[in-house]
Amino acid sequence: MNLPLLKRKSGPKVTATVPVTGSVNLEEHHDESRLAQRRADKWMIAGAALMGMWAPGLIGLPIFMRGVWLQRQALQAGLSVRPMIVTLIGYLVLIDGMLNSLGWALDLVANHTLINRVLMVGWGAMFDAGYFWHYNEAWIGGAAAPGEKSMVFGMILTVFAMRCAAAIGFLQMKRWGHQWMIITCWMGVLIWCLYVFNMTMYADVRYAGVVFPVIGWWLYDIFYITPFLAIPYLHTVNREIFSD
Known part of the structure; x- marks a missing residue:
């Protein structure tokens, strides 16, 4: 029976070249980021369009904030989405x-x-x-x-x-x-x-x-x-x- 050793000095040191279970490669990360940004933008575009029509603005605000929340969730998940300050300035000007x-x-x-x-x-x-x-x-x-x-x-x-x-x-x-x-x-x-x-x-x-x-x-x-x-x-x- 081979007992586990705390420090094995023999043999070369193994580097982290093999992806860990659950990790994604660069293309998958890019696709997930793009889908997350598109999903958030759908809500923010709908909310911004309603707020740009004067009276329906009260309906558009919670829809827009839903999109902001989705983008914030994507940022916290480590996805490469648009910076939040760019989003807020862009939609405010729009x-x-x-x-x-x-x-x-x-x-x-x-x-x-x-x-x-x-x-x-x-x-x-x-x-x-x-x-x-x-x-x-x-x-x-x-x-x-x-x-x-x-x-x-x-x-x-x-x-x-x-x-x-x-x-x-x-x-x-x-x-x-x-x-x-x-x-x-x-x-x-x-x-x-x-x-x-x-x-x-x-x-x-x-x-x-x-x-x-x-x-x-x-x-x-x-x-x-x-x-x-x-x-x-x-x-x-x-x-x-x-x-x-």
Whole structure:
């Protein structure tokens, strides 16, 4: 009978070249990581789409958080999924672009529809009288507040469409997505400065008689500081994690 020895000096030392039971190779690890990321993204895309439609946002938030939880579980399991900070910034910018694109597109091209007259005029009565004061009385329709229609037209055609595209590329870990995210976030800073000045200059029009004047302004305008939050990360992150 051979008794086990604590220290066997004879023979070469065995290295860990044979995989342990339950371990996976690199290809299997890559496939599992890709499937886990795709599963989490399905929930987050559905939640972000609902949150980008204004009213269904209350339904979309728990769906989105379910996707975040799935990605966190994948990270804790050791899978190679997207960094959480990239996920949060990318989807936050995507939701921001979708919200503004939908809302201002309704004001620009569907300003006489029933749903727009209910939502926009209700929004104007509650928060921003620029969407209540002489609404649909201008020749182009929609908001008649000074300076508002030019911002609506210009930003739908440029920055918000670019922000949605940049967010998609950023979430796919593409280098062009990272580069365009930097560009559109700095454009977001410019928009925020323009919008704050415009609303302050015409405050007698935009906040006279609304239900939630200054408090309401902070409730919905605080989300426009997302470019300020993303810019430091975008300029300091290792660009090598984004592929060509």
